[in-house]
Amino acid sequence: MRYAIIGFGNIGQALARAFARNGIEVSVATTRHPESFAADATAIGPTIIPKTLAEAVKADIIFLAVRFESHPDVAQALSTWKGKTIIDVTNAYGVPPEALGGQPSSRVVAQAFAGSRLVKGFNHLIAATLAQDPAVQGGRRVVFLASDDGAAAVEISVLAENLGFAPIKLGGLSEGGLLVQARGNSWGQLIFKDLVKFDG
Numbered sequence: 649m650r651y652a653i654i655g656f657g658n659i660g661q662a663l664a665r666a667f668a669r670n671g672i673e674v675s676v677a678t679t680r681h682p683e684s685f686a687a688d689a690t691a692i693g694p695t696i697i698p699k700t701l702a703e704a705v706k707a708d709i710i711f712l713a714v715r716f717e718s719h720p721d722v723a724q725a726l727s728t729w730k731g732k733t734i735i736d737v738t739n740a741y742g743v744p745p746e747a748l749g750g751q752p753s754s755r756v757v758a759q760a761f762a763g764s765r766l767v768k769g770f771n772h773l774i775a776a777t778l779a780q781d782p783a784v785q786g787g788r789r790v791v792f793l794a795s796d797d798g799a800a801a802v803e804i805s806v807l808a809e810n811l812g813f814a815p816i817k818l819g820g821l822s823e824g825g826l827l828v829q830a831r832g833n834s835w836g837q838l839i840f841k842d843l844v845k846f847d848g
Contacts, residue, residue: 651807652677652704654722655713656685658775659737661692663711665779666811668693677704678714679721701725709733709807711770712761716740716753723760730763733800737771739839741830752821753829754794765800768821769793769808772828772839781812787844788814794824814845 651667652675653660660676667674673695678685682698689696704710705725709732714722716738723729740753748756758766770778770791782789791813795801801817808815818824818838827838 649709650707651675651709651711652699652707653711653713654678654701654704655711655715655718655737656688657713659771659778660711660713661688662775662779663713663737663770664689664692664696666782666813668695669781670811671695672810673697675699675704675707677701679718705732707732709735709804711735711737712757713737716743716757719757720760723762728763729761732761732764733803734758734761734764734766735770735804736766736768739771739830741835742833743830745832752825753831754821754825758796758821765795765797766821767793767795767797767800767804768825768828769804769815772836773842774840777842782814783812784844787846788812790814790816790843790845792816792818792824792828792838794818794821794828796820796822814847816845 675697677699686698689698736754736757754768805815827836829836
């Protein structure tokens with residue numbers, strides 16, 4: 649299984665740290681040339697591999713960690729996303745609900761990435777918290793996942809556990825997805841909730 653993170657700002661780097669902590673190789677890319685962020689990738693760890701966008705989208709599982717407004721630009725990198733699982737880490741804060749056609753923001757993203765299996769996740773924590781070791785006082789930091797594709801949700805749940813997190817599946821995008829998305833100038837009820845799960 650090949651992994652990629654598209655977007656290498658604070659959130660993209662926080663995700664990269666999770667991969668580095670667990671020795672899992674992941675490609676990282678932006679719309680810029682890899683040389684422009686190679687030093688930052690190297691500083692995080694040897695399993696963080698800077699690539700061009702065209703190379704990174706060859707991965708099987710792709711974290712979309714760009715500004716919501718930039719997702720159509722990334723979507724143009726492939727004519728079809730069939731066979732890919734996209735993890736939508738974007739937040740459409742400040743985007744008017746009418747601009748989304750009354751849909752959850754993740755469904756708008758899913759339409760742009762035609763053919764993909766989309767999971768909303770890893771977006772409810774601020775970058776500084778997401779970057780920390782998810783092992784907290786004997787528990788694991790929670791990440792929420794929502795998807796209309798049950799098999800994709802299970803797949804990303806396993807990945808989240810491999811990265812040290814405690815995944816909680818919230819159901820479909822129209823139900824659970826709304827709890828972890830920004831709508832206009834408001835936040836879903838679970839955004840910024842830094843929760844820890846204790847397995848007992």
